[in-house]
Amino acid sequence: MALTKKGEFWYGTTSGDTQAELRSYSVANEHEASRFAASKCDCGCRTFALQSDEDAGVAIRTCTDCGQEHLMGDSADHLDDAAPETHECVCENEVFELMSGVSVTPGTHDVRWYYIGCRCVECNLVAVFADWPCDAGDAAAFLAKV
Template sequence: MAIDGSGPRRPGTAAAEFDAYLREFRAGGYPVARVVHVACARCGGSEFGVRVDDEAGYVDRTCHLCGDRWVMLDALDVAEDADPGDAACLCGGERFDVAVGFALREDGEVRWVSVALRCTADGVIGVYADWKIDYSPSGHLMARV
């Protein structure tokens, strides 16, 4: 997991900071073509508790407003074998803004995903999970954040 000391949370700047951070991170070494910012489909909330198993390629998130839990991207495919743990910032914070960076192949299919979290307590951004997508079609993943 890469950590960047982006400073305290500043409302309205999270999206721009995520975009810049994920583009610099370069998912799997590839340029990030698209960044998707996560919002709860049920209530529109933007702060989440997140569980991650980076080795398995598993991430789920739980909305702090309504409690809705969502398994992200293609993580349902590995859920049975995953052993996720709660994501936590170095400051101890466990509430995050979430965004996903997508590196694409020449044909527009997803090549690599990177899940970035921004701690709502201290504003630090880090990539907590990233993995290669080696199947097609894969464009549907951009809607499964």
């Protein structure tokens, strides 16, 4: 399905829709995401609760099947200064499929901005729920931890 706008929000049904919204958001932010990765738990589940603290640069996903918490990207390096808050959709659901995207510093493979796109599993809202500047080194290594 392609993204569909209803009122002020965008809706979609696939990870491709989430990635498209993430790219659009990042272009408007002037740090275009060029590399992406979908979150998947070790148990195989692809739905999560999400907490983040954009000021500290921390995101934590919690698997809806097994309950495992996972620090996303380089969040472990910044956890001491963080006060993560739970994300909730406009429909009040707290379960999402997650897509991470990063922009890289020109001429390198180094992360310079991190975005977390979400698709609500209840109403299909697609949006970027968190983003921050990020100096995390190699983009492939960073995205392997989302």
